[in-house]
Amino acid sequence: MQPRKTDLARTALQAHRAPLDMRQRRLLILCDGQRDLAQLTSLVGAEASAMVIQLIQAGYLVSTPAAAAPAAPPRTDPAPVPVPPATMAAPVTERRRSLVAARIYLLGILELQRHPHAAGLLHALQQARSDEAVIAGLHTALDALPALTSPGYAERVRQRLLEALPKECMDGFQQVLA
Template sequence: MQPRKTDLARDALQAHRAPLDMRQRRLLILCDGQRDLAQLSAMIGPEASAMVIQLIQAGYLVSTAPAEPAPAAVPVASPTLAAPAPAASAAAPVTERRRSMVAARIYLLGILELQRHPQAAALLHALQQSRSDDQVIAALHNALDALPGLTSPGYCERVRQRLFEVLPESHLAQLEQAGVVAG
């Protein structure tokens, strides 16, 4: 199964009005129709299968392959466990364990993909073409500098905060030296 976003999901990600927690939003950003359930589970964690089923049922995702009976049977017992618990209590420890340059890059690629602006498309391309950590940091820096001109201030600040949640501490220091991190 290779889930991909529906128009409802794109609207929800762009408008921030859907009742989605942070992990569901991250999963939606990653669901591009190219990654299968195993890849998503490696990026998000073992609960990705249950979250995908929940998001399909809610109309945020569609499967590009026929639904398989095994994944559908697993979340039947776990949707009630997956939704309330991570959203309230485990959010902070999970983000500390999941800091990575790849997660930060994928998150910002998803954000730039949502922007319907030529400058965002150019920034997206530059970030996609970045190979070394220094190139990625420079592309992240450029995108964060340009984002206030492309979106509302509140949205820009939320993107900045969430990016800093997943970016490794050592790379946060690099952005701080470049003047991107406030404080």
């Protein structure tokens, strides 16, 4: 099976308003009708097949049958491929979560804002050195973001930031939110 995007998926990727998380967006971008499920699994991880099914059911993807000649070799390769990603899926997910990644993500969002207050928040977050100062800077920027952008966009940024924050920092971040 070689999944490819529907018009709904193209619209969702362009508008940034679809209820998709970062991994689903990444998978949608990779589904060009040229890559089969085994290739997508090697690029995205063991959860690729489940996400493809979800995206097909949601109408973002359609499945096209793979050509007969290329389909035979991948069927022999996928047996070993899913085993290593399945055993490494948890560490890869954990590596994606880091305070540095969350900070870089929010710095990028602040750079996109054309507002003097956003520039001040960006500078303050860049200057934060301790974990507590970074968490406080992230919180301050998230509080200010709805005034700089639309509330929907600010909420999506907050959700993405929570996906990037490590679990051990979530308590500190939620304490600052309270």
